[in-house]
Amino acid sequence: MASEFPRILAASARMPFAVDEIHKLGEEKGHFLIATDTFRESPGMHSKGVSEAIITAPPTQEPEAFVDDVARIIDQHRIDWVLPMFEEVFYLAANREKLEAGRPDVNFFFPQLDALLEVNDKSRFAELCKRLDLHVAETIVCSSPEEFVAATQRWEHWFARATFGRGGLDIITNYGPLAGETAVEDIKPTADDPWLVQEFLVGEDRCSWSVVHEGEVVLHSCYRHPLAIDDRGGIVFESVDSPESLEAVQKIAKELNWTGQISMDYLATADGTHYMVECNPRPTAGCTVATADEFNTALFDPNGLVVVPGGRKKMIKAAVLRDAILHPSRAKADFAAAKGAKGVYDQRKDHMPLIYSALSLRHVLAYRKAAGAERSKEQLVAAQFFDILYDGSSLT
Missing domain, CATH: 3.30.1490 (Dna Ligase; domain 1)
Known part of the structure; x- marks a missing residue:
């Protein structure tokens, strides 16, 4: 029988949006929360709302051992909600039958594998968007x-x-x-x-994040990033009003009967057209501009659609400072872009993830060993996820 309060397993706790969601879950009294990752310095594992932090095998390199670890955690801690935070979701979905066997009360909050594969392959995703009359370059x-x-x-x-x-x-x-x-x-x-x-195409990069139950979007945010790290990933996030992004997600979620979190990237041109770029079948930074109440309600007690209003801002403060130090000529513009934004890692009364975001740089050494020197210029970004990534290879 399911417990009165959710007993949650949040996997891949290192990413900034995972830290944010773990913090939001931890704010809710009564939640029991296990945070997992492949190394002990993972920032989200040190959030004050975490009941216990557990190390698992790396899903990319040891998928069978990872799935076995998850199954063991579910059984030992009576978990009834499994929330993937990154691409470990592919390995969980590929072994869904094994995980569900004998566990009828566990909510595996992610889509079927076929739906994941449909959006993960960028060429298949482009064809899906065309079929749904969504704009694609x-x-x-x-x-x-x-x-x-x-x-x-x-x-x-x-x-x-x-x-x-x-x-x-x-x-x-x-x-x-x-x-x-x-x-x-x-x-x-x-x-x-x-x-x-x-x-x-020339335009503004926009992204969205949504929580979906059986094809119905119950929480949605669209955001832009006024500041990016090395012209790649955003480090300041500002919510914007975007009915176009909501309509696109609703079409895709309904078509695939999606359950779980889903995120999209768009290119918004001057005439307001949102060209579909790619889909990430997991949370992204859009969750940071939702409140804890909005997120918890969307997961555990949804009641219709909630859209995050424009004007909310969050930032990865250490990354903003890094950019300003490395590029002094941009410092003034960096701080202007970050003005009014609250931190993702350094949330009120929950500062340990910020400390561990620095300590987690040890993981860069593990990436160097695995990938070799030829990709050293990308090490800070790639080290975030090299052992929780799905590369499109066979899962069976």
Whole structure:
């Protein structure tokens, strides 16, 4: 029988949005919360609302051991809600039948594997959006270096990314601040690891995050990032009014009968058109601009749709300071972008995640050992998730 108050397992507690959600869950009296990750310095494992922190095997490198660890935690701690925070969700979904066996009262709050795969593959996601009459930039899928070179000659300004790339990595363009970082001839697409090339559209990057139950969106936020780290991931998040993003998520959630958290990236052009860029089948920074009450209600007691209003701001304070120190000429603009924003890691009466966000840099060493020196320039971003990432390979 399910407990009166939810007993929650939150996996991959390191990410800033995981820290935020764990903090929000911890604010609610009566919740029992287990936070897991693959290393002890994971910031979210040290939030004051965590009842117990547990180390698991890395899902990317040891998927079977990871699933066994999760099953054991569920049984030992009478867990009745499982909330994935990153791409470990693919390994859980692939083993859903095993996890559900003998556990009828556990709410595995994530979609079926088929739905996850539909949105994770950027080429399949583009086709899904076209089928639902959502705007998508013209796209060429490349499975060989020759196809890639030819595709980059299709437009004067173009943008390309790996089908299974994440976190602002594995991208190349000939226009904008990232132009020239990577040579075209260095990109080697294959049938198993294709790349997408699209016309470079000018506009504002926007993102959304939603909580969904059986195809119905119950909580939605859309946000922009006035400040990004190294022109890749946002470090300041400001909610904006965006009925276009809500309509897009509602269409996709209904089509896939989605249950769980879902996040989208868009390119909003000057005429207000929201071009679909990609889908992350997990939480992203949009959760940080929702309140604890909004989040807990959406999960455990939803009652209709709640849309986060525009004007709320959050930031990763350490990243803002890092950018200002590394680029003094940008310091004034950095602090202006962050003005009025509250911290994600350093929340009121819950400061240990901020301390551990610094200590967690030890994980960079583990990334270097696993990935080698050839990707050292991306180590701060890639080290966040190299052992909880799904790369599109077979899950069966």
